[in-house]
Amino acid sequence: MGATMTEAFEKAVSEASGLAHEHPYFCALIAVGILAILMPWVLEALGFAELGPVEGTFAAWWQSTYRGYVTKESLFSFF
Incomplete structure (x- = not known):
């Protein structure tokens, strides 16, 4: 500069x-x-869309780490 x-x-x-x-x-x-x-x-x-996470994105990876079990108090339950 x-x-x-x-x-x-x-x-x-x-x-x-x-x-x-x-x-x-x-x-x-x-x-x-x-x-x-x-x-x-x-x-x-x-990767967060109106109908859920988009395949192959961070959102999909994050959701896969829960393997179908999302606790009521978790951050992911708000999405």
Whole structure:
């Protein structure tokens, strides 16, 4: 990176860090909002579809580790 770009990057990081320290709850709210927006795409990329796990994906592998027995309290029971 050039000197100007490095300086701009360092200033942006400093300002973002200052904002996070001054307003932690606001930053947490923004982070949760971003996660809520990205979650459908992440779940789809992992292989979770409307009708169940897609064959050959992480979701199918994860479900196969339970071998048909899913406890009521497990994380997988929510999907």
